[in-house]
Amino acid sequence: MSRVSYSEAWRRVKRILENCDLIVEVIDAREPVETRSIEIEKLAENLGKRVIIAMNKCDLVPLEVLKAWKKILEKEYPTVFLSAKYRLGTRKLIVYIKKYAPSIPVKVAIVGYPNVGKSTIINYLKGRHVVETSSIPGWTIGEQLVRAKQWLLVIDTPGIVPPREIRNEALLVIKGAIDPGKLEDPIIPTLKLIERILKYNPDAFKERYGIEERDPYRIIELVGKLRGCLLKGGKVNLEEAARKIIRDWIEGKIRYWVPPQ
Template sequence: MEKPREWLREKSIAKKVLSQANVIFEVVDARIPQETRNKVVEQLAKERNKKLYIILNKADLVPKDFVEKAKKQISQEYPAIVFSAHKNIGKKELEKVIKELAKEKKIIKIGVLGYPNVGKSSLINTLKKKKVATTSPKPGMTRGEKLIRLDKNVYLIDTPGIITLEFQEDLALKGSWIPEKLEQPVEVAYKFIEKILQHRPQALREAYGIEPDEDPLKTLEKIGEKLNYRVSGGGVDLDRTAKKVLWDWIKGHIKAFWL
């Protein structure tokens, strides 16, 4: 299994940003907050004595009690802020944090780091109050780091998604890898459905109107039948179904979440 070759480049991006920034905003996906935390980034921040905040983005995709529980859990290690660029949740709290930080130093640079597709660009655009960063449901749309001026002495460092050491399959489960680029989309969708069956099977009922089977592969077949994705000869096109399920997860159509 191929580990992304980019990880060395990305680790060097992380190191570069961490050397330039006074503060780190690590953006995570509120649906799977613990899984989208990047331990390499956190470790590098700790070693360099940088203040780190964890931003639970996409909070509009999960119930309030779930995100509060996640925040409480993460707050034992780092200050956490619940945020949704889409629904304007947490913007005032974030602005207050930035204001407080700006009092501490003459120039403050905030490094915005996180996996592809956790919503770093949306966060930046919300704070800047205009579109300065590219947003797209496609993971990996930001290329190269950019310095964005927020206030007269406050800057944000926008970065491409930091992947570090992981397999493509793991990244796809985090919603951080384009399904079309996967060699084995069915295998990944199988693992993903397995997780949903474990944590919130009703998410599949809601998204596809099917009764999930305890066998992830049978569940995938049921989704393919429901969507009428067929190969010539009439069988279910599992490949196409798997990619569709993974895209639906990336786009927030499957309402699943877990800690």
């Protein structure tokens, strides 16, 4: 579980969506489909509010892949790609906010799954550090209203997970939406994550850890050995090694992205 329960986070975000003028849905450019929130989009539609999709963390994905995704997503919503961390493509987001705002000044809700970079985007829009960010998913608990510009109010929100996914830890790991420190049994979700990473980048573990191995279980063992995740007696602490792999993926240290089919 995150520091705020998923159902409470969802309730808060719902209220914010009801009270804003425009919605920026932030997704992770590495996993655009998995980190899109259909629930948010449906609610926005019911409320008659416009949505802009912001594909963040674009520094981790090649340009041609980003362009291909943008083309697909734009069939449904105006889409920008950016790297809030490295301040790439961020001007385009401001241009789109201005373009799609029903009126100016505008109140924009920044929403999405945990850890996609909502708070980092807020800080970028403000031009300095005003909200807390963290590599631990589920960091932001409460909403925070920030006057980013004279004409632009932005609301930071807690990351949300739809109720039907709350118990699917393997899926949440793939979405980067759960704190690996909170997983009771990280092994099975990590095996699934490794399978997915290898599917899209067979060399990912070689690039990160120098491991040629392709068997997911052996990969956890080898990462544990290499990184000194050991139990008394010298056996590998598989849980610790698995958490390490999840953290590395969340932080973009294991390279993979999903191209459009």
